[in-house]
Amino acid sequence: MKDKYFDLLKEKYNTVESIYTELMNLEAIQNLPKGTELFLSDIHGASREFKHILKTGSGNVREKIENFYGDTWSEAEKNTFSLLISYPDKVLSSMKSSEKTHDWYYKTISDLIDFTGFCAAKYTRSKLRKALPEKYRYIIEELLYTDPSSHKDRNDYYHSILKRLITLKQAQRFIVSLCGVIPRLVIDHLHLVGDIFDRSGGEYVVMEELMDHHSVDIQWGNHDVLWLGAIHGSKANLLTLLRIAARYGYLYELEKTYGLNLRPLFLYAENHYAEHESFNPKMSPYTEGVFNEENETLLNQVHQALAVIQFKLEGQIIERRPEFNMSKRDLLKAIDCDKEKIVIEGTRHDLNNFPYSRIERDNPNRLSPEEMYIVDTLLASFQQSEKIRRINKFLLRKGSMYLVYNNQLLYHGCIPMEKSGEFAPVQLGGRGLKGKALLDFFENHIRESAAHSEVQDDFSTDLEWYAWAGPLSPLFGRNKMTTFERYYIKDSQTHKEERDPYFYLRSEEATADKILNEFGLDFKESKIINGHTPVKVKQGEEPVKAAGKVFVIDGGMNEAYQKTTGIAGYSLLNNSYGFQLVTHQTVEAVDELLGKNKKEVSLKRMIDKKLKRKLIKDTTIGQSIQTQIEDLKNLLYYANYD
Incomplete structure (x- = not known):
């Protein structure tokens, strides 16, 4: 060999x-020098915010401008230049024709060329060439590597290229193309630490950005595996993601984006469900104004139908997988239809408008023939969607349960732990699994399920549902998911979900050291990058934990979380000198950014003291x-x- x-x-x-x-x-x-890495998590379909972070390099474009132009430019000039790089089409279209003079084009292109050269300083010519748009590659290289101050002939050559670009009316297109190169040079590699999907309907826009990205990896989150499980044949996962879409008002958008056949579901819901206040869709800036009273009512009815079918399918999994140890969550069996009550963990509760006629008393988890047809139709249209197949292929190729990269440990959810600080053993597949072995087990079965997506109800596919809602799932990290209680029981005490001890233990340096050691990393040098739980900044919570060894970078990018967090998300940058934490303020509309009060919406904070500069040889x-x-x-x- x-x-x-x-x-x-x-x-x-x-x-x-x-x-x-x-x-x-x-x-x-x-x-x-090593390239700059950007760490993001918990996008949850917030495509506008996600694209803004990529366009601005998570604030890094503005910082580079500051480093390059310093005191030679005013703050207004630097802000305007930064905005041009991030939103060239918008900026150029907002300018009057009289403003876009020959001299303006000449200076702007010269400034962009100079700045591109500054941003490309840490790259080889070969790598830079790959980043350049093919249409203008030769011209950009000629301008980048021509020093007009070195010789009169070189100055004439440089001037001739620019003059010809402008007279041929290519200057505007050239500027747009060149501006697209700079964010790519500013961020060398993107880490997406889980949860691309759910909460709003922009997930495919996010996925397109990721699929087009020059260098990216993904650590699966619970919402990502919810979608993967649905793609691989888990009916419970599919009904859950559709229910979430109905809850947040973007179900019609999913129907249109992926070509789903929702008609049987709509007809069934309209015939069998009346309005229920608990199922009113949660509106957001993405969905407000989309619905009239009639289709909002239908969405309420569909929401209910999806929930009931989901609970039946979950009950079936719990019945056939006793090793999941979730019999207490087989809730439809705990309903007393005559007394209209339910017994949960020994306590009897009143049910709020539960649709008793939709379940069989002797076998409440059995689907009716109509429901079976709906589920089969939904699954077939979901799995056959070309866009869904593209998503699946990309998530499997670029994704994993965790990643060790440049001696840092990245994962989305948690490492299940005992209150004592020991890793919690999880009995699955006839084995007691914990720590790294537990995450490896989940990844192996997710890939096994993907390889046999025509097979349903097997252990691997059911495990993808457990990853979503299981009490010791490393992606969920709670003792139970109280969706049923939130819909049908008014007592808010039943809505509580207890977090895994990991989530308070991760603030301790000893816990971080233990986890890093489990994955074979040097706890003196390495760090953990974690997502999943929104950092409640308004309540004084900090994203940096365990004496700087743990970063929690879910700050609530999606609008649904911002009332809790008070910000629009965290991101993390790691350049050759160390880590920077970026706090993102709520993204203003681009039209507002173009107004008089232009301002940066990303605030940086250095984490590391200035360290010895890391080189490529120090990286993965x-x-x-x-x-x-x-x-x-x-x-x-x-x-x-x-």
Whole structure:
């Protein structure tokens, strides 16, 4: 095998000189500064906010402008330039024709070229070339690598290119293309630490941005695995994500985006359910004004039908998977239809307008023939959607339960723990699993389910539902999900969900050290990047925990969480000098940003004291490059060149 590998390598590098050239190239790359990483989590379909963060490099574009232009430009000039880079189409279209003079175009393009060169300083020419738009690649490279101050002929050459761009009326398109390059140079790699989906209907816009991104990885969140499970055949997962869409008012949007056949569901709900106040859709800026009274009523009825079918399907999973230890959550069996009450954990509660006629008394978890037809129709249209298939393929290729990258540990939810601080053992698949082994177990079964998506109700697919709602799921992290109680029981005490001890223990440095050690990391150098739980800034909660070893970066990007958090999300930057935490204020409409009071909506705070600058050789990519270097050295030693 080793000989075959070297034979293949020799085919690529067929002379000693070609090996030396590549060795020099790789060793030079190793000594460049590491690129800037951006960590985001809990997008929840907030496509406008997500795109704004990418366009601004999470505030990093503005910081680079400050570093480059400093006191030579006024604050207004720097803000205007920053806005142009992030929203070139909007800025250019808002300008009067009389403002876009030859001189304005010349200066703007020159400034953008200079700034692009500054942002590209840590990259090789080869990597920069890949980032440039093909249409203007040659021109941009010529402008970047021409110093007009070095010689009159070079100045004339530079001036000629710019003049020709402007006279051919290509300047505006050129500016837009060049502005698109800068955020890519400012952020070298994106980590999405879970929960792309649910809460609003912009998830496919987010997914398109991710699928087009030059360098990204994803750590699955509970909402992501909810969708993955539905794609892989979990009917309970599918009904749950559709119920959430009805609850937040974007079900019609899902129907349109993915071509779902919702007609049988609509007809059934309209015929069998009356309005119920607990099922009124929660409106947001994305959905307000979309509905009239008639279709809002229908959405209420559909919401109820989805909930009841979901509870039946969940009950079926609990029945066939006793190892999930969730019999207390088989709630439809606990209903006394005659007395219109339910017994939960030994306490009797009144039910608020529960649709008793929709369940069988002897077998409440059984679907009616109509419900079975609806579920089968929904699953078929969901799995056959081309867009859904693209999502599945991308999430499996780029995603994982956790990731170790540049000696940092990334995961979305939690590592289930005992109150004592020990990892909680979870009995699944006939094994007691905990810590890293538990996350590996879930990932293996998610991939197993993906490989056999035509099979339903198997253990792997059911485990994707457990990942969503199971009491010891590393993605959920609560003892129960009280959706049923919130709909049908007015006593708010029944709505409470107890968090896993992990969520208070993670504030302790000893816990962080224990987790990092479990994943083979140096607890003196490494950090944990965690999402899932909105940081309640208004209540004084801090996103930096365990003496700076744990970052919780779910600050509530989606509007649904902002009343709780008071901000529009956190992101985290890691450049060659260390970590910066970014707090995002609520994103104003772009039209407002273009007004007189232009301002940056991202506030940064340094976490690390200035450290020794990290180079590519200190990173995960650097380890891979070092392996290539060693292979080339071995090729020189073992291979015979004529």
